[in-house]
Amino acid sequence: MLIANEEQELREALSFTDSMVPERISADAEIVENGLAKLVLSIIELVRRLLEKQALRRMDAGNLTDAEIERLGSALMKLEEKMAELKRSFGLSDEQLNMKLGPLKMWE
Amino acid sequence: MTDVDLEELPLLETLDHLLDRGVIIAGEAVISIGDVDLLYLGLNVVLANVDAIIRTSQPKK
Amino acid sequence: MKAIVIGAHLLRDDIEPVAAAVGVGDLYLSTLEVPDDQPLGDRELLVKVAGLRGRLLDVATFVAIRYGFALSTPDDALAKCAPHLARWKRILTAHREHVEMTLKVVASSTLSRPDRHDFTSGAGYLRALHAARQAADVDPQFREAAERVLVPLAVRNHWQHRDEKSVELALLVPRDRLDDVKAAGEELRRTNPEIPFLLSGPWPLEVFADADRE
Numbered sequence: 001m002l003i004a005n006e007e008q009e010l011r012e013a014l015s016f017t018d019s020m021v022p023e024r025i026s027a028d029a030e031i032v033e034n035g036l037a038k039l040v041l042s043i044i045e046l047v048r049r050l051l052e053k054q055a056l057r058r059m060d061a062g063n064l065t066d067a068e069i070e071r072l073g074s075a076l077m078k079l080e081e082k083m084a085e086l087k088r089s090f091g092l093s094d095e096q097l098n099m100k101l102g103p104l105k106m107w108e
Numbered sequence: 109m110t111d112v113d114l115e116e117l118p119l120l121e122t123l124d125h126l127l128d129r130g131v132i133i134a135g136e137a138v139i140s141i142g143d144v145d146l147l148y149l150g151l152n153v154v155l156a157n158v159d160a161i162i163r164t165s166q167p168k169k
Numbered sequence: 170m171k172a173i174v175i176g177a178h179l180l181r182d183d184i185e186p187v188a189a190a191v192g193v194g195d196l197y198l199s200t201l202e203v204p205d206d207q208p209l210g211d212r213e214l215l216v217k218v219a220g221l222r223g224r225l226l227d228v229a230t231f232v233a234i235r236y237g238f239a240l241s242t243p244d245d246a247l248a249k250c251a252p253h254l255a256r257w258k259r260i261l262t263a264h265r266e267h268v269e270m271t272l273k274v275v276a277s278s279t280l281s282r283p284d285r286h287d288f289t290s291g292a293g294y295l296r297a298l299h300a301a302r303q304a305a306d307v308d309p310q311f312r313e314a315a316e317r318v319l320v321p322l323a324v325r326n327h328w329q330h331r332d333e334k335s336v337e338l339a340l341l342v343p344r345d346r347l348d349d350v351k352a353a354g355e356e357l358r359r360t361n362p363e364i365p366f367l368l369s370g371p372w373p374l375e376v377f378a379d380a381d382r383e
Contacts, residue, residue, distance in 0.1 A: 009365040011120075052298065055295060069295055076295065077291055126215060130233035131232060133234060133238040
């Protein structure tokens with residue numbers, strides 16, 4: 001059963017999944033040459049987002065000490081900073097990293 | 109940002125329920141920050157993808 | 170071959186012949202056998218597993234296990250699942266006639282994501298991220314309407330913030346009330362044409378399989 005209202009707005013607002021879900025991968029050599037940097041950065045970004053999400057879930061549960069909160073928060077800030085540096089080094093923008101490997105979007 | 113056409117909504121929703129919910133069974137891959145364990149199995153799916161991509165893009169002998 | 174695990178079930182007959190059953194303690198895991206080198210992130214495989222979940226749910230309610238767990242040997246099952254078995258048996262028995270429904274609602278008011286440059290402490294940043302997510306709120310009239318028509322049909326209900334842009338109501342509903350849930354969803358859509366929401370299901374025990382939800 002699926003009842004949806006205002007579907008267009010719904011799709012734009014909801015991020016259905018954080019996972020990277022490719023279709024059948026074509027044996028396109030271009031993927032290797034041009035895509036590896038993007039791929040690696042995309043994976044790091046995915047991990048960063050998952051870590052953030054999980055840290056927030058732990059915040060919800062309320063079972064973190066102040067020291068743990070400080071440590072998680074610092075680590076997340078550093079990860080973001082690192083991602084920004086890497087993107088600059090590779091000359092890749094957020095737009096370019098927003099790879100769509102199939103009909104499912106990866107992230108906003 | 110999405111370019112999925114309207115019939116796909118049930119599929120998106122179904123896959124969201126498959127991938128982003130459910131009991132996490134502790135696996136070998138655990139990512140922690142300090143002593144706080146945060147991620148269990150999610151990484152296996154991503155690693156599997158990279159493997160498939162690298163394998164299928166290698167020239168066939 | 171490796172066995173991708175789908176769910177935890179009370180009876181072997183709840184699984185066969187739709188999927189392969191692996192005994193674990195008093196319970197059974199539903200599995201799908203695939204070659205060892207089959208990547209788990211393959212979209213066709215995901216769609217197949219999603220289909221199996223639906224068919225298994227048609228037979229009986231089960232505890233959903235997050236996709237990604239695969240067994241190389243049957244002994245893996247007990248080793249990995251042992252800590253969960255007593256709890257699973259309890260909830261599978263208690264909720265044998267229940268299924269989950271979820272109502273996702275796009276937030277009408279949100280706080281924009283904090284900028285890490287505005288923070289000198291990790292704790293400050295993380296707390297701000299958390300606050301931004303908790304700030305996502307549903308139109309109060311819609312929330313009240315949703316609760317009014319849906320909560321009476323459910324044995325359990327739980328609102329949660331899954332992300333910055335939406336809020337979700339998870340409901341544990343008896344199977345024989347699903348038609349009423351559908352009618353309630355249609356009514357919500359009729360009476361709230363401008364609120365983007367999605368009512369979906371039925372699903373196996375997901376939110377209500379969490380240790381925190383018992």
